[in-house]
Amino acid sequence: xxxxxxxxxxxxxxxxxxxxxxxxxxxxxxxxxxxxxxxxxxxxxxxxxxxxxxxxxxxxxxxxxxxxxxxxxxxxxxxxxxxxxxxxxxxxxxxxxxxxxxxxxxxxxxxxxxxxxxxxxxxxxxxxxxxxxxxxxxxxxxxxxxxxxxxxxxxxxxxxxxxxxxxxxxxxxx
Numbered sequence: 001x002x003x004x005x006x007x008x009x010x011x012x013x014x015x016x017x018x019x020x021x022x023x024x025x026x027x028x029x030x031x032x033x034x035x036x037x038x039x040x041x042x043x044x045x046x047x048x049x050x051x052x053x054x055x056x057x058x059x060x061x062x063x064x065x066x067x068x069x070x071x072x073x074x075x076x077x078x079x080x081x082x083x084x085x086x087x088x089x090x091x092x093x094x095x096x097x098x099x100x101x102x103x104x105x106x107x108x109x110x111x112x113x114x115x116x117x118x119x120x121x122x123x124x125x126x127x128x129x130x131x132x133x134x135x136x137x138x139x140x141x142x143x144x145x146x147x148x149x150x151x152x153x154x155x156x157x158x159x160x161x162x163x164x165x166x167x168x169x170x171x172x173x174x
């Protein structure tokens with residue numbers, strides 16, 4: 001059986017978004033235990049020139065459900081809205097991604113696979129892709145980068161998370 005674009009993307013996005021949701025729960029719990037302001041962790045970075053935890057979580061939505069919806073429109077551009085400044089807001093972004101992916105029609109995604117999508121940054125940058133190449137070679141790697149960076153920020157802050165917190169629930173038989 002050939003692997004479909006939907007099968008290559010959506011179940012893994014859903015798995016990893018579940019893990020990100022768990023990371024948010026642990027982050028909120030840790031802030032309560034440490035009596036620290038949520039903004040302290042939401043704004044935490046690995047390095048001064050990197051974007052913070054809140055941006056990383058929002059970008060998981062950007063490079064999953066939002067990217068697929070943008071492909072349906074034929075145009076993807078960087079998402080410029082501010083990231084959520086609360087754990088509830090971060091959870092909402094993850095839920096938006098999960099809801100968008102759950103509502104995605106597999107046949108519609110497969111029908112878009114060979115269509116064109118343009119990634120542009122204003123007038124400065126423009127790159128044309130097929131939808132499948134964009135999702136598999138740009139969005140999916142970016143999605144994993146942001147999940148990994150969110151996890152790494154938590155580790156760096158001293159929050160007890162391990163590999164299973166990153167991987168989430170496997171899709172195993174029984």
